[in-house]
Amino acid sequence: MFCEKAMELVRELHRAPEGQLPVFNEDGLRQVLEEMKALYEQNQSDVNEVKSGGQSDLIPTIKFRHCSLLRNRRCAVAYLYDRLLRIRALRWEYGSVLPNALRFHMSAEEMEWFNHYKKSLATYMRSLGGDGGLDITQDMKPPKSLYIEKAECIKDCKRSAKTMGADLKDLSLDKEGII
């Protein structure tokens, strides 16, 4: 049956849990492209026959092969695109240097895509704000330190400090405060 190999590619990714990047299936992709070439050539010759001899009963076969071609393309592009999304996630997970194990799962072109993505992201982050920019791949979680220390007041602090949007009540003598 046509498109078997293409479906296999899609299934391979579907089975891999999110975030995992299986080895690039170069062989599988090549087979899909070869099948597409064969289908196209068969269609070309049939189309010529129809044009010259008027054999219209070939038309359903031509249509069928065309559908298979479209399906093959869709599966192949989906496979490649989904892998790109997983690779993109790696930048955010691991930073700009990927562990070797993962690098071996990527094709040379995927590596190139990753490098371009990294550069693009770095350029964007550098452009934020004044000098240096902002590394938005840090601060991925809200700051956990809600409590710094129990402040035991040894002297009276009458002045209340106003932070942006928060008011610190006056810290008075002998009171323990958790901030």
Next chain:
Amino acid sequence: MTEELDPTAQDSDGGSEEVVLTPAELIERLEQAWMNEKFAPELLESKSEIVECVMEQLDHMEENLRRAKKGDLKVSIHRMEMERIRYVLSSYLRCRLMKIEKFFPHILEKEKTAHEGELSSLSPEELVFAKQYMANTETYLKNVALKHMPPNLQMVDLLRSVPKPDLDSYVFLRVKVRQENILVEPETDEQRDYVIDLEEGSQHLIRYKAIAPLVASGAVQLI
């Protein structure tokens, strides 16, 4: 450190209206933009002025902290404040980048066909990023697969292949400014459309599409 904090933060954008905000107001605006962006299914208007001002404030605070006495309690508190603000800002920008990457063909198409004076949903730097992302992805797909395919199949219309944001998804909102006669379109054929009034302070669960312009105008806040 009240003495050192400037009570007014000036809009660094030259030609437009100068909006004078207190630092507290600026952070509130940032948090509102952050929540809206988190909960809206599509990419919202770019708020570069807020981003720029917040970055400036963070720089000021950093400078003040460097000059302050070590061990001063205020230092820890302000540092915590800075971390919190940096988190919100980073999260906001990350959220936007994720949406840009997810919907890049549609976003770039919208930019192309945007009219003069229409507010852009991308900052200039985001636009550069989006274009590079698109070029990178298109080149990759072409070189690895498409150029090896039959000639009539080598063009893939990304606008059709990449899903659009689902504007029918439901969002929670709180009404800030009273709205009258908001049209709610039917979801199924059996329903009819109806109008509702949104009272100030009330909270609703509604389809994003019905209230999208209200988010842009600030009349409602997504929660």
